Amino acid sequence: MEKVLFFSVFAMHVLAAFLIIERYILEKMRNEVDVLQREVEAL
């Protein structure tokens, strides 16, 4: 029972790490687009 529990906790951690990385890349791209948009507006 304990082994299955620890494995499920580990699996959820890997999933959470993957989701955080994906969301971070999305946030980074969104900010880059915002900066470009501001530069275009300034021109």
Place this chain on the structure above:
Amino acid sequence: MGKRMLLGAVAVLLVIAAAYGAFFVAPEERTMGLIYRIFYFHVGSAWSGMDAFFVCFVCNLLYVWKRKAKYDWVAVSAAEVGLALTTVVLITGPIWAHPVWGIWWTWDARLTSTFVLWLLYVSYLLLRTLIEEPDRRALLSSLFGIFAFLDVPLVFGAIRWWRTQHPSPVAGREAGWNRRWRKCCSFRCSRCTCWRRS
């Protein structure tokens, strides 16, 4: 891209393996039956959610200290993932509680502090939508994020510091300590009862 795809595939495979383990490998619980298997998702989500909030907290501190936007981006990513996992916890908990306790919800220390944690991180994300200017948004949300994290130790300690309806730790070293403590307490109680009767 390749490494990200690989990590995604590994994560999905691990979750599928964990689900297989929860449904087919873990032994049947004598009193709760099938419903106890939800516990494998509940505990996993709770720990991952709290660790995601810890990542958010560290990045909030780093942003306040170094003022680099990348820390704010990691913080908001971790907060969103933590919030999603805490939502899973708040949904799976009552699904388990209803057949076992006979109630969906009770305002005990663990459940209430978890609900407050969920509300705090919803507020954190709402706050970000209300501020237009990026630097100001990052600073204010970082300060709020540091405050919001203060609830995480309360959630963790609630079942250790107070008597709660929520079960105590069931696995690891702490569970062994808990079992020994309870056995010791029940032994002392029974001795007291015997002494009073005699």
